[in-house]
Amino acid sequence: MRFFENILFGIILTACLWSCGHVNSARTILDRAEMCLEAHPDSAFVELDMLDRRMLDTPELRARHALLLSQALERCGIEVYGDSIIHVALDYYDAVGDSANAEKARACLARIRENASLLAPSDTLKRQNARIIEERYSDKLALVRKDERIRWIVLAALLALAALAFVIRAVVRKLRSRPDDRAMAVIRERLAVLDKIIASRISSDDRLYRSSEEELDVMMADREEFLRSTKILFEENHPRFTAYLAGKGLTDWEIGYCCLYTLGLKGKDIGEYIQKKRHYIISHEIRQKLGLDEHDTNLSIYLRELLLETER
Known part of the structure; x- marks a missing residue:
C-alpha cells in the first residue's frame, strides 16, 4: 500500500513540475519575442506563431501571447480584419484590471x-489571408483548450486514485485492528484462566484457587503450544516486531522463544521452562540469525529494545 501511495505521489509531483516547466518556458519565449518586437518584428512573429500553444496553459500567458502576436502582425504589415485574436488579450486584461495592457489591446483593436x-x-x-491567420490561431487555441480538459481529467483521476488509496488504507487498518480468529481463540483461553485466578484471589474458597492453578498448569504444560500461542498474540499486538524476526529467517518456534524474552524472562528461566538441553545452542543460533556476535549485547536486552523500537 505504501509503495502504491509513493508511486501516486510521484505521478502528481511530476505533473506539477511538468506544468511549472511549461509556464517558465513559455514566459521565456514571450519575453524574447517582446524584446525583439520593435527591431525585428518578423522574428518576433515567427517565434510567437511557432510557439506550442499547449505551453500557454494559463489565461495570463494566452492573453500576453495574443497581444504580442497582434502587435507583431501589425508591425510586419500583415493586416487582420477580425478581432478574435486581440479580444483574447483585451477580455483578460479588462477582467484583471491591467489598465496598461488593456490600453495596448484597445489600440490594436482600433x-x-x-x-x-x-x-x-x-x-x-486580403480577406482570405486574414481569415487564414485567424483560423490558424483559433485552431491552435482549440488544441490548448482540449489539452486543458485532458489535464483536468487526468488530475481528477489522480485525485480519485489518491482518495481511493486513502479509503483502502483506512479499511485495511480497520481490518487489521481486529484480531484474527487464531488470536481471538488464544485471548479467550488466557482471559478465562486469568478470570479464574482473579476470582480465586478474591474468594476464600480453596477449591477455586486449586482449580485456577490446575488450569494454569494445563495451559503451561504444553510448552510447544504455549510458544505457538504466544507468537500468535505477538503477531497481533506487535506485528512489526514479529515481522522483523521473520525477515531475519527465524522460525515460528524461534519467534515464540524470543517473545518469552520480551515478557521479562531470562535465558535460564526459558531454558528451564522449555526443558531443552540445547537451550544455549538455540540462543546462539538466534543470535547468529540476528547478526549478533558474542561481544554484542545480551539477547534479552536486545529483544526488549527491538520491541520498543518497532513500536515507535
Whole structure:
C-alpha cells in the first residue's frame, strides 16, 4: 500500500513540475519575442506563431501571447480584419484590471477596425489571408483548450486514485485492528484462566484457587503450544516486531522463544521452562540469525529494545 501511495505521489509531483516547466518556458519565449518586437518584428512573429500553444496553459500567458502576436502582425504589415485574436488579450486584461495592457489591446483593436473599414468588398484575397491567420490561431487555441480538459481529467483521476488509496488504507487498518480468529481463540483461553485466578484471589474458597492453578498448569504444560500461542498474540499486538524476526529467517518456534524474552524472562528461566538441553545452542543460533556476535549485547536486552523500537 505504501509503495502504491509513493508511486501516486510521484505521478502528481511530476505533473506539477511538468506544468511549472511549461509556464517558465513559455514566459521565456514571450519575453524574447517582446524584446525583439520593435527591431525585428518578423522574428518576433515567427517565434510567437511557432510557439506550442499547449505551453500557454494559463489565461495570463494566452492573453500576453495574443497581444504580442497582434502587435507583431501589425508591425510586419500583415493586416487582420477580425478581432478574435486581440479580444483574447483585451477580455483578460479588462477582467484583471491591467489598465496598461488593456490600453495596448484597445489600440490594436482600433487599428484592426480601421483596417476593416478601409477594406474594399473586392479585396477577397486580403480577406482570405486574414481569415487564414485567424483560423490558424483559433485552431491552435482549440488544441490548448482540449489539452486543458485532458489535464483536468487526468488530475481528477489522480485525485480519485489518491482518495481511493486513502479509503483502502483506512479499511485495511480497520481490518487489521481486529484480531484474527487464531488470536481471538488464544485471548479467550488466557482471559478465562486469568478470570479464574482473579476470582480465586478474591474468594476464600480453596477449591477455586486449586482449580485456577490446575488450569494454569494445563495451559503451561504444553510448552510447544504455549510458544505457538504466544507468537500468535505477538503477531497481533506487535506485528512489526514479529515481522522483523521473520525477515531475519527465524522460525515460528524461534519467534515464540524470543517473545518469552520480551515478557521479562531470562535465558535460564526459558531454558528451564522449555526443558531443552540445547537451550544455549538455540540462543546462539538466534543470535547468529540476528547478526549478533558474542561481544554484542545480551539477547534479552536486545529483544526488549527491538520491541520498543518497532513500536515507535
